Amino acid sequence: xxxxxxxxxxxxxxxxxxxxxxxxxxxxxxxxxxxxxxxxxxxxxxxxxxxxxxxxxxxxxxxxxxxxxxxxxxxxxxxxxxxxxxxxxxxxxxxxxxxxxxxxxxxxxxxxxxxxxxxxxxxxxxxxxxxxxxxxxxxxxxxxxxxxxxxxxxxxxxxxxxxxxxxxxxxxxxxxxxxxxxxxxxx
Numbered sequence: 001x002x003x004x005x006x007x008x009x010x011x012x013x014x015x016x017x018x019x020x021x022x023x024x025x026x027x028x029x030x031x032x033x034x035x036x037x038x039x040x041x042x043x044x045x046x047x048x049x050x051x052x053x054x055x056x057x058x059x060x061x062x063x064x065x066x067x068x069x070x071x072x073x074x075x076x077x078x079x080x081x082x083x084x085x086x087x088x089x090x091x092x093x094x095x096x097x098x099x100x101x102x103x104x105x106x107x108x109x110x111x112x113x114x115x116x117x118x119x120x121x122x123x124x125x126x127x128x129x130x131x132x133x134x135x136x137x138x139x140x141x142x143x144x145x146x147x148x149x150x151x152x153x154x155x156x157x158x159x160x161x162x163x164x165x166x167x168x169x170x171x172x173x174x175x176x177x178x179x180x181x182x183x184x185x186x187x
Contacts, residue, residue, distance in 0.1 A: 005029050005039035006024060006043075006179075007073055008024075009022045009074065011107070013107060019110045020064075020109070021060070021108040021110045022105060022106075022108075024104070025043060025105070026039075026073055026103075027072070035098070036094050040098055040103075040104055043090075043104035043105070043106060044090055044091050045181075045183075046106065046177075046181075047085075049181055050062040053150060053156065056147050056150040058143060058144075058147035058174060059147070059175050059176075059178060060108045060109040062107075063107045064082055064083070064106070064107035065083055065086075065104070065106050065107070066080060066081045066093075067080070067081045067102040067104055069100070069102050070103075071101070080105075081097065081102070108176070111167045111174055112169075115168055116166070117164070117166040118163040118164035118166075120168060132168075140166075144173055147173070156181055157184060158175075160179070160180040160181060
């Protein structure tokens with residue numbers, strides 16, 4: 001998927017024998033002077049929020065974060081600085097690695113495309129529908145409310161309500177893409 005400032009690719013996490021959603025900043029968002037633009041800082045923000053929300057089953061899981069040297073939008077090589085889920089190290093390495101034109105990345109739990117609410121609710125697709133059955137809709141709404149309750153407990157405001165960020169298998173709601181969400185420092 002091609003987002004505003006990131007490319008998300010299916011990738012293989014070889015050491016852990018799993019497929020992941022590999023989210024990497026697009027090269028055009030690197031600055032010429034090596035200072036981090038908001039697009040690079042959004043990766044750190046999203047990783048931080050995902051770790052704070054691990055008590056909720058709704059957000060996708062963060063497996064790894066770090067920096068990638070490959071210059072192409074679709075990276076097929078280069079060196080990687082893998083930091084696992086060490087957000088402090090991810091933040092500390094932002095300036096040095098951006099100055100070398102490395103890009104931040106996140107390795108996330110991969111969600112099945114066919115469970116995207118955007119595709120499930122498309123009426124012109126096979127098995128598409130305009131709305132969920134009432135029971136499913138109520139269950140989804142309750143799970144979303146529980147996710148918001150956990151997020152608010154951690155002073156996180158979820159700000160990116162889109163069908164394409166919700167995944168539904170008929171029983172369980174999952175949320176991707178918290179990069180626009182914010183953590184309130186006070187109040």
